[in-house]
Amino acid sequence: MQRSDIPVYVQVRNQLWQWVQKQQLGSQERLPAERELAARFNTTRVTVRQALGQLEAEGVIFRSNRRGWYITPQRLIYDPSVDIGFYKTVIEQGLTPRTETLSKRLIETPNWLADISGMEKGAPIYHIVRRRSVDLRCVVVEHNYINPLGCPGLLDQDMDLSIWKLLREQYDLLPGQRNIEIFPQALTGVEAEALGVNSGSAGLYMQRLTLDKSGTFLEYDREYWIHDALKVAVQVNNN
Amino acid sequence: MQRSDIPVYVQVRNQLWQWVQKQQLGSQERLPAERELAARFNTTRVTVRQALGQLEAEGVIFRSNRRGWYITPQRLIYDPSVDIGFYKTVIEQGLTPRTETLSKRLIETPNWLADISGMEKGAPIYHIVRRRSVDLRCVVVEHNYINPLGCPGLLDQDMDLSIWKLLREQYDLLPGQRNIEIFPQALTGVEAEALGVNSGSAGLYMQRLTLDKSGTFLEYDREYWIHDALKVAVQVNNN
Numbered sequence: 001m002q003r004s005d006i007p008v009y010v011q012v013r014n015q016l017w018q019w020v021q022k023q024q025l026g027s028q029e030r031l032p033a034e035r036e037l038a039a040r041f042n043t044t045r046v047t048v049r050q051a052l053g054q055l056e057a058e059g060v061i062f063r064s065n066r067r068g069w070y071i072t073p074q075r076l077i078y079d080p081s082v083d084i085g086f087y088k089t090v091i092e093q094g095l096t097p098r099t100e101t102l103s104k105r106l107i108e109t110p111n112w113l114a115d116i117s118g119m120e121k122g123a124p125i126y127h128i129v130r131r132r133s134v135d136l137r138c139v140v141v142e143h144n145y146i147n148p149l150g151c152p153g154l155l156d157q158d159m160d161l162s163i164w165k166l167l168r169e170q171y172d173l174l175p176g177q178r179n180i181e182i183f184p185q186a187l188t189g190v191e192a193e194a195l196g197v198n199s200g201s202a203g204l205y206m207q208r209l210t211l212d213k214s215g216t217f218l219e220y221d222r223e224y225w226i227h228d229a230l231k232v233a234v235q236v237n238n239n
Numbered sequence: 240m241q242r243s244d245i246p247v248y249v250q251v252r253n254q255l256w257q258w259v260q261k262q263q264l265g266s267q268e269r270l271p272a273e274r275e276l277a278a279r280f281n282t283t284r285v286t287v288r289q290a291l292g293q294l295e296a297e298g299v300i301f302r303s304n305r306r307g308w309y310i311t312p313q314r315l316i317y318d319p320s321v322d323i324g325f326y327k328t329v330i331e332q333g334l335t336p337r338t339e340t341l342s343k344r345l346i347e348t349p350n351w352l353a354d355i356s357g358m359e360k361g362a363p364i365y366h367i368v369r370r371r372s373v374d375l376r377c378v379v380v381e382h383n384y385i386n387p388l389g390c391p392g393l394l395d396q397d398m399d400l401s402i403w404k405l406l407r408e409q410y411d412l413l414p415g416q417r418n419i420e421i422f423p424q425a426l427t428g429v430e431a432e433a434l435g436v437n438s439g440s441a442g443l444y445m446q447r448l449t450l451d452k453s454g455t456f457l458e459y460d461r462e463y464w465i466h467d468a469l470k471v472a473v474q475v476n477n478n
Binding site: 058075080176182202204227233234236 | 292293314419442443472
């Protein structure tokens with residue numbers, strides 16, 4: 001078989017991936033070290049890195065903080081037309097969610113947020129930053145901006161589970177209308193740092209504007225996901 | 240003001256982006272050459288490239304086939320819960336769609352597609368590959384796999400508009416249930432080449448399985464989008 005038109009690193013990628021599948025490595029299990037792979041596939045470390053980079057781009061392996069390469073877990077399935085929230089989404093898929101609150105404070109509504117939310121510029125608003133994990137893998141940094149009017153003392157509460165559960169059960173606040181936007185965007189700055197990836201790494205951005213049933217602004221949310229952790233899935237019935 | 244903790248390329252990125260906005264460069268307008276930008280901002284071409292790479296990662300500028308850097312157009316807004324198709328989506332947003340058919344043929348259903356579609360392995364199925372543009376910018380390569388049972392002679396038709404319009408108007412075929420999945424995935428191989436981007440560039444992948452109203456397989460579709468051309472937008476009403 002003529003193989004000379006396939007770049008060497010693609011050939012190594014194919015051999016490597018076949019081998020990994022034969023080993024039946026499971027979710028988040030570690031691949032052998034690069035020099036070991038280079039020896040096994042009789043090639044250079046440069047080529048092994050290219051092959052690994054290719055598999056990373058495809059989202060089937062990921063690198064963790066210079067500690068090595070690992071098998072990417074199944075993507076979390078998220079249906080924006082239902083939008084049941086991170087905590088419930090993860091639990092329902094048999095996975096383990098974890099949330100760390102990085103900061104929570106009362107700030108003055110900045111101009112850009114006033115434009116989006118209809119809050120007055122400078123009016124007090126809660127700003128909560130959290131990092132969330134699935135099976136101990138950090139997958140998203142989330143910024144929540146919440147209208148404090150209906151939920152005094154919110155910042156004294158534990159934010160490490162679901163904010164919407166808190167709003168519903170402690171404050172009787174329910175979402176009316178939600179506008180959700182999702183698109184690919186590179187991770188940079190504090191979000192990249194908090195997620196342990198290089199600035200400029202591929203990511204998925206999501207924002208969510210929530211009004212209550214009377215049309216009053218309740219919450220605005222910005223989420224910065226690593227590129228390989230989430231899949232949007234929607235079912236449409238025209239019946 | 241202390242600025243020494245901000246990397247030089249980030250400072251140049253900020254100056255450059257401020258300057259671009261002051262020039263009021265519009266969608267798909269070209270930025271000055273890199274050496275001109277280096278001179279203007281009194282820095283090296285290496286640093287200018289880092290700053291441009293940062294703006295590219297943010298999705299606000301894009302590179303076109305080594306011909307230079309351009310302002311990224313507004314993202315196309317796509318609502319999977321409505322899913323009206325590329326052609327109508329582009330037209331309704333006041334933009335100009337264009338479609339080129341790269342190949343169309345009758346193939347034998349491969350194993351992976353038999354598993355997804357319920358077609359028999361080896362059974363004949365249409366495979367159509369098209370490249371689609373918005374305002375002359377190539378944004379997506381699409382693979383359509385269509386059950387030929389209800390649409391004999393489909394390949395003789397002009398595929399350069401909407402396939403679903405054809406199926407509806409010529410063959411009376413209507414979608415019943417659709418399962419749509421969307422996630423970030425790097426562009427590689429023939430898709431990267433057809434879109435004029437480097438293999439490994441950030442992209443957005445979409446697939447769509449369509450059954451008719453009686454549950455019979457009609458069409459399966461795989462779309463490979465450049466990273467900055469599409470935004471998923473969904474509105475949820477809990478009222």
